[in-house]
Amino acid sequence: MPQKSLKVTTGLQSEIEKVNPLTREHQSYFIGSERVPSVTTVLANLGWKYPALMGWQAKMLRLGIDPDAAKTEAGTVGTLVHTMIQANLTGKEVDYQFFSAEQKRLADKAFGGFLDWFQENKIEPIGVEVQLTHLRLRFGGTIDLWCKMNGKYTLVDHKSATAVFLDHRIQLAAYSELVTHRYKKKHDLLILHLNKENGIVTPHLYPSLRDELEAFKLCLRLENLHRRLK
Numbered sequence: 001m002p003q004k005s006l007k008v009t010t011g012l013q014s015e016i017e018k019v020n021p022l023t024r025e026h027q028s029y030f031i032g033s034e035r036v037p038s039v040t041t042v043l044a045n046l047g048w049k050y051p052a053l054m055g056w057q058a059k060m061l062r063l064g065i066d067p068d069a070a071k072t073e074a075g076t077v078g079t080l081v082h083t084m085i086q087a088n089l090t091g092k093e094v095d096y097q098f099f100s101a102e103q104k105r106l107a108d109k110a111f112g113g114f115l116d117w118f119q120e121n122k123i124e125p126i127g128v129e130v131q132l133t134h135l136r137l138r139f140g141g142t143i144d145l146w147c148k149m150n151g152k153y154t155l156v157d158h159k160s161a162t163a164v165f166l167d168h169r170i171q172l173a174a175y176s177e178l179v180t181h182r183y184k185k186k187h188d189l190l191i192l193h194l195n196k197e198n199g200i201v202t203p204h205l206y207p208s209l210r211d212e213l214e215a216f217k218l219c220l221r222l223e224n225l226h227r228r229l230k
Helices: 039-043 050-062 067-090 101-120 166-183 210-229
Strands: 029-031 034-036 123-134 139-149 152-159 188-194 201-206
Touching (some): 029 139, 067 139, 067 152, 139 166
Antiparallel strands (some): 123 139
16 A cells, blocks of 8 residues: 655655656657557647647736746646656655655645545556557557556546646547557546645546547547658
């Protein structure tokens, strides 16, 4: 069971390959010698969120806030949350030297929500940050947590954004396809929303993401077409 505290280390004792997790290159996925696109790369073709994103950027500018800096800050906190969860589930240590006190404070809130959820349920981790590829569809991705939750196989994706958005569901559908391809197990689908402001954890359980998977496959077709057109 995860513990409420993690040992803080210094120097080059990062829990992920002993390097700064904020400067690591994005994970590459290969099937044989062929590099295949990642789920996040494929979802860049999904343009539905951009009108809202542009509106948010305009709002930030009106408030005198640099939207790029705000996005980077949120992403940094999210990286730390994932790092803390991964380290806790795998018995590793967290190196906080790359993060500010404020980033750690916010991450601690979200991480506390994760611990509450973990302790309120019977969670048996099977795989943490598992890298998978799909031989037929030719894409790859890294799943947050593959586990048994209360006796049922469950795919869990952690999110610390302000809310759960449509692209998060599409992402989870793609991860589910990877898990089905690899493990051949029927499983539940869960987005675990971790609020980094108040520590509230909200599980979003989905019986099916069939339409979301179809949207992902269309984005994958567009990605493959784009590669041929280059």
